[in-house]
Amino acid sequence: MTPSDTAMNPYWSDVVRGLTPYVPGEQPKLANLVKLNTNENPYGPSPRAIAAIRDALDDKQCDNLRLYPDPNAERLKAAIAGLHGLETSQVFVGNGSDEVLAHVFLGLLKHARPVLFPDITYSFYPVYCGLYDIAFETMALSDDFSLRVADYTRPNGGIIFPNPNAPTGRLLPLADIEQLLQSNRDSVVVIDEAYIDFGGESAIPLIARYPNLLVVQTLSKSRALAGLRVGFALGHAGLIEALERIKNSFNSYPLDRLAIAGAVASFEDPAHFDSSCKAVIATRERLVHAMRALGFDVIPSAANFVFARHPAHDAEKSTLALRQRGIIVRHFKLPRIEQYLRITIGTDAECETLVTALREILAG
Amino acid sequence: MTPSDTAMNPYWSDVVRGLTPYVPGEQPKLANLVKLNTNENPYGPSPRAIAAIRDALDDKQCDNLRLYPDPNAERLKAAIAGLHGLETSQVFVGNGSDEVLAHVFLGLLKHARPVLFPDITYSFYPVYCGLYDIAFETMALSDDFSLRVADYTRPNGGIIFPNPNAPTGRLLPLADIEQLLQSNRDSVVVIDEAYIDFGGESAIPLIARYPNLLVVQTLSKSRALAGLRVGFALGHAGLIEALERIKNSFNSYPLDRLAIAGAVASFEDPAHFDSSCKAVIATRERLVHAMRALGFDVIPSAANFVFARHPAHDAEKSTLALRQRGIIVRHFKLPRIEQYLRITIGTDAECETLVTALREILAG
Structure with a gap:
């Protein structure tokens, strides 16, 4: 089928015709690549998560895949709520944080006034706006890619950004987030904390005081379960109820039985979580040092x-040139950042391979 | 939180305020229930599906849960396409057929003219219309709950219904579906075949001749994988492209690694599929006979x-009264069908328990 065939398809809704879909980082099927392009965790999930999934498949229970999962994933909500001292009514779970974010845009950010987000940020945000016909305005980051909270005081239908930001890795201090919350009491402020566990301070403790704060997290990065698809949102029960209503009008059972089992067990292994986050951070600091020694300008990163x-x-x-050496990193052909490489923190060995290759390429 | 708290939440979008979410059948956590309320398959999935998930968790590969799944689930698309003699470009996969249907409504059924579906049908359809602001009209089924294709000739923005229909179980002959396709060449006709494998004739062979036909199926019923969440749609590549564009604007990775592995293997075990479908059909015929003997009017069923x-x-x-005896069936408090019970076909033993209980209740 040629592009014109699809463009001419008479059955498409106007929504489809107007879309510019998100393009995820490549998932190449080649073996032996040094894959540093989609921010996956090099250390793998907690062995307890794998064991819990095995248990869910055990002889007596494998039969259970024939039954629908709990549509509300109460066990998982309880595990997350317990970790953060919240009620389960303050927890929403979804099929990866991308699905959670989609529901957030439709349920909490679609208003007459535009949503505000940075000009350099997670490139899925404008795609959601296109999908749901949501007005948005982008606010330019500073030249050093820092976010100026004073820019976000204009009337708006909501504010969203990752902290640390993607793809820059730069962290916004919690005091700035609180200032944003105070100056935007009439709209929801969504902090997308996909990478917060690699050195940032979470905004979760602010939920008790700000009914307009929603924090989104994922198990794909710090908990190394990208292959299982689990994300969640935390906030005032009224915000969570909006997401539940969207979810129950879209798909009653977004999380399968194995994902629920694995995710719950992942939260029961804080030691694995702590040690793998610390290892990623240590490798990151070594990589930053080595890249600066090669002459790179590296944005200070609180991410993986x-x-x-x-x-x-x-x-x-x-x-x-890296790809020719079997190393995949991410490059965005976008204004202001087209001269940047985004490099996932792999193992020490992978990062050493990368540095060696960069040294050769720069010398070449 | 009281209902008024949520109703007053100032942060909700108008979309949320207007929603009436779907209410799925109960998933009780009590043991030893005879659970005949959500059309699950009593025989469980193919052992090959379980084995494939185990393999995906094996020592060398368990680490793979750290990696994102294939966003396009090409292996699964190839398995489904191969089964039906289609190209992978004619296959769309999603996180259960409810997610697939949601994308169908937004991508192919949202037009100026109303979508048409029966007055008695899957009660999620009007919910999707509410979510995406899609006009719809319901066409009354005959008194015997049969669908009259002549009713569906008025101008419309699409047609959708399950075949066999839910919750009636009544099958529409393929000749009638072809007539519908011929008289609605300007709009998409969606046949929701969640239950087709229990005695119906699929419309899939018509895809080659009708670019306006979309067939939706699920692995939750005949393949007994409700707990894994996999559904799919088949149709002309132009229709599938619309769904891909919606999906890639919503969630890049809707199917996790284990769901892809289990689903692929399920399609590689036609013997298990055939024998469990036949067993369900045989039990259904016995149950229909026994219930008619108790004085029930039973709609002819081609479903489970x-x-x-x-x-x-x-x-x-x-x-x-059934519930007091530990037997759960589904009852819809809806016009025209409030005097009906919808009873899932369980094992022979479960259905005998049901019949014994009904006999007692009717005698009581």
């Missing part, structure tokens, strides 16, 4: 990736 | 459930 450019080497060419 | 009423006994009272 770094965002860096070399003043003398084109980023797209470097991306291709 | 029966829809029946007793002329002398109130359905709600019977539902409660």
Whole structure:
């Protein structure tokens, strides 16, 4: 089918015709790649998560896959609520944080006034706005990619950004987030904390005082369960109820039985979580040091990736040269950031392979 | 939180305020229930599906849950396409057929003209219309709950119904579906075949001749994987492309690694599929016979459930009396069908327990 065939398809809704879908990072099927392009965790999930999924498949229970999962995933909500001292009515769970974010846009950010988010941020946000016909305005980050909270005082239908931001990795201090919440009491402020566990301070403790705060997290990064698809949102019960109403008008059972079992067990293993986050952070600091030694400008990162450019080497060419050496990083052909590489923190060995390759490429 | 708290929540979008969410059948956590309320398959999934999930968790690969799944689930699309002699570009997969249907409504059924569906049908359809602001009209089924295709010739923005229909179980012959397709060439006709494998004839062979036909199926019923959440749609590549664009604007990775592995393996075990479908059909015929002997009017069913009423006994009272005996069936408090029970086909033993209980209740 040629593009014109699809463009001409008479059965598409106007919504489809107007869409510019999100393009996720490549998931290549080649073996032996050093895959540093989609911010996956090099250390794998808690062995308890794997064991819990095995248990759910055990002889007496495997038969249970024939039964629908709990549509409300109460066990998982209780595990998350318990971890953060919240009620289960303050927890929403979904099929990855992308699904959670989709429901957030439709349920809490679709208003007459535009949603505000940074010009450089998670590139799925404008896609959701396109899907649900939501007005938005982007606020330019500073030259050093820091977010100025004073820019977010204009009338708005909501505010959303990742903290630390993607793809820059730069962290916004909690005091700035609180200032945002105070100056935007009439709209929801969504803090997308996909990467918060790699060195940031979560806004979750502010939920008790700000009914307009929603915090979104995922098990795909710090808990290394990208392959299982679990994300969640935390906030005032009134905000969560909006998400439940959307979810129950979309798909009653978004989380399968194995995902619920694995996710619950993941939260029961704080030691694995702590040690793998610390290992990622330590490797990141070594990688930042090595890349700066090679002449890269590296944005300070509180995430499991770094965002860096070399003043003398084109980023797209470097991306291709790395790929020829079997190393995949992410490069965005977007204004202001087209000279940057976004590099996931892998194992120490993977990062050493990367640094060696970069050294060769810069010398070449 | 009281209902007024949520109703007053100032942060909700107008979409949320206007919603009447779907209410799924209960998933009780009590043991030893005879659970005949949500059309689950009593025989469990193919052992190959369980084995494939175990393999995906095996030592060398368990680490793989740290990696995102294939966003396009190409292996699964290839398995489904191969089974039906289609191209992978004619296959869309989603996180259960409810998610697939949601994307169908937004991508292919949202037009200026109203969507048409029967007055008695899957009660999620009007909920999707509410979620996406889609106009719809319901067409009354005949007194015997059969669908008259002549009713569906008026201008419309699409047509959708389950075949066999839910919750009646009544099948529409393929010739009638072809007539519908011919008289509605300007709009998409969606046949929701969640229950087709229990005695109906699928419309899939018509896809080659009708670019306006979309067939939706699920692995939750005939393949007994309700707990894994996998559904799919088949149709002309132009229709599938619309669904892909919606999906890629909503959630890049709707199917997790284990669901993909289990679903693929399920399609590789036709013997298990055939024998369990045949067993369900045989039990259904025995149950229909026994219920008619008790005086029930039973709608002819091509599904894994029966829809029946007793002329002398109130359905709600019977539902409660069954529940007191540990047997759960579904009762809809809706016009025209409030005197019906919808009863899932369980094992022979479960259906015998049900018949014994009904006999006692009717005698009481």
